Amino acid sequence: MIVKRSTVLWSVISLAVAAAILLWKPTVLIYGVQRAGLYAAVAIPMALVLGIVHIVNLSHGELMMVAAYLAYFCATLLGLDPYVALVPVAVVMGLLGFLIYKLTIKHTLHAPELNQLIMTFGIGIALSQGVNLAFTSQTHKLPLSYVSASASIGEVSFGIYDFVFVAAALIIGSSLQLFLTRTRLGKAALAVGQNPRGAAIVGIDVDRTYGIIFAIAVALIGAVGSIFLTKQAIFPDVGGPYTMKSFCLVAMAGVGNITGILYSSLILGLAEAVINGIRGYASWSDIVFFAIIIITILVRSHRERKL
């Protein structure tokens, strides 16, 4: 087996950084990984839509918010734990996603990208304002005892619940990878993503594939929304920042690169945790987040130009 020199180099650097953080503040490493899990779980469905349907869905975070509200009402009205509510919420969101595709996305596939952006942005605004009108801006949070689960290393106690987002990201990422490479529909979706005209020539129903992929992505963000509800308070504007972060992660990882999103999330999650760990510099975390993204995109563009 031949391992690339650059891979070895990056692995050594990654391990050295992880070891340094571990020696400095072990909790920073833990919280960084947890944060990376949340970012990746939210961003992967967006990458799927961008990679196959070639649409930047700027209503991504708002769809997660709607799912979180659905899960909240399943919990408060039907007594379902958000992890149980996850299944019906994902199904409902999948159907909503298919509807959104049929009613809106489908009609802008051949329109200029700016039109697509404005349309999905508009959908996001309609969703958040709709929820605001229906339920006001007051925040909702489920009191769940298991989210305070903790562990201790010596004197240091830390929360361990957020590893659920790491698990969610890995499950969603690997399931999608398997779906895209091992199933007939997944392979068709990959083909459509790479060359829609060619896929149509060989008999793949491009429109149906787009619709299903968009529905799957919305169903996945619906499932993530249910898990998100366990940890965070929800309100109509809660999804907006996650649209932006997901978009940045997708841009950093490269279009449709699901594995890349896991790595990008890890880098950004750790960077944010390190900045937060330095007393008095917490407000720098957004600057560092975007600085890393800008540098990565610039480096990648430079490399592609050289090739």
Place this chain on the structure above:
Amino acid sequence: MRKFLAVSTFLALFAWAGFAQGVIKLGATWTLADITGDQGSKAAQLAVDEINKAGGVLGKQLQLVVVDDEGKADKGVAAIEKLVTVDKVDVLLGGMSSAVALGQVPTMKKYGMVVVSTGAASYKVEDALGADATWYFHLHPWDYLQGQSYVDGWAAIQKKYANVKIKKIFLAYEEGAFGKASYDASKALFSGQYQFDGASFKSAALGGGDYTAVLQAAKDYKPDLFIWAGYDADALPLLEQSKAMKFSPPIYVGAPPGWPKDFGSSALANNVMLYGMWSKAINDVSPVSKKFYDGFVSTYKVEPATYFAPLSYSAVYIIADAIKRAGTTEKAALIKALEATKYASPLGETITFGPSKVIAHQGIRGQKILQWRNGRQEVVWPFEVQSAPINYPLPAWK
């Protein structure tokens, strides 16, 4: 002569009928998409309905005209312009956001109409108004008055309860303007008497929600009193992460503008302290509060969730009472009547107006210290409206 008398009588009757049938218009601005504005406007309408049902003011019915400021300064300015020039209201009231109020001040100055403000805590608004804004009646305490009331409250609590000892205070504040202003004000107020430290965090309301770093800093500091100044979205996640990190300071205070729905139903909320102006517990000691609460709940089928509801309700009663005493809505007479206000409010205190640092007419001068107990906010201080003694210290997390 007989003809002249008949015409005069007819004209007098006609004029009286017109006066009696007229309305007194109250023009208000709130951010209606926000729970504070939504409930504030509803509470004001409740007060208007109650007053009208009781015969109105000077034989006229009150009419509340509300314009949504959308939480934006430019919309707030446009709202004032519309209320004054199109709706031709007699008095202005309402408000919540300091930023919106700052934008509105020049327009208010231009018209010089009587304003009874329910919002705007920032001292910058007071500075912008200036000492000659005698038409401005500010109900909500300014930020420095709020801060001073906390200092006074904690001193009084320590004096009354010998077991409560505060030496070190830590403030976790959201990194935006609201949190930074809270930090600066608290540092200035508390530093003289207490050891004081603080650190910022990114609020969940602004895309954050990870409090581990700030909680670790607080835990290392070992404060006797831990305060967080953020938004309602931070309330429960902060407690959950505090529990996960086994951080349980003797006094845990939350200072958000509002609390999330059903916050009190969480077991973690028990014994958390908070600052506020009103709670349902005041119903036990104030019949006015009970009347307001019962009216609000029976009309809107929902409980008042923020103190902006009783505050806005109070604003309408204060205006109505002043118009009644003045016998007119004419500016000079109305200002004089408002200056003589003594209104036993649902907030558990009698509101009067007196000077603050800059303006001449400041109403409420501080907030109350409350404690979540079995889902209810109990008033701990001021002792005159206390509904329960402080439960101290916060028990270790189970």
